[in-house]
Amino acid sequence: MRARERRNIWPLVSVAAGAFFILVIVPLILHRGQSARMATVEPQVSIGNMGIDPSAVDITPVYRWPDSEVPRTAERLRDVTAVAVAACTYVTEGAIKGRAPHDIGEIVAAIVKRQLIPAEWITNQRGVLQMPRGTIHLRYSPDHLQIEVVSVPNKRTDGPAILIRIPDPENPNDGARYFESTHLDGIIYPDPFTPIAEIVTSGWQPRNYQQSQLPDDQRAEVERWANSQPRR
8 A cells, every 4th residue: 555655646746846946946046156256365466556547446346245034044945955855866866766755864864875965974973964054854765756845044043943744745936935933932833744734833834936937048048958867
């Protein structure tokens, strides 16, 4: 019975993982690349006059993000999303091959071995990853092939807690979403795979990924790339 249920659910997991990659990760990488270019500056050094007209030097002011709650939250969201997609990809691949992962320890070991996450994030606690600004708790439901990732901030200034669930069958919208705690203090962390209604009641708010909308030409290019990949 369980094997039949897994065969029935892996297409849903596969579609969810693929859609999550196309709608979230690719735009997130593009956005990150643009942010990186915005936050860098090419140094120009001159010794003496050297016959250069100072007015000819193009000095463009470059904005640098302050070290505050907003960029720290964005950094943690990037990390927790990367962990969620890496774990979901491994679970999906295993389900397709008829070898779904047995537990969270196997998933973490696999995504570290594949260098999908840094090895220095690993801790002695099962399913717990430690980042500079937060601690990630990775959860896995082998019966439903579902991944849930919770990012706990190290400090109040590191932003709210974040929760991602893949697949998210209770999502009424087409776009990918995550959840943020509505409070920075006294956060109530839900039990693994608690119904969404209870998560919201306990003080969490659903958020849509702001980078989930691609221009039509870029979306078409990503879809062409995805369709060109060999099917196993």
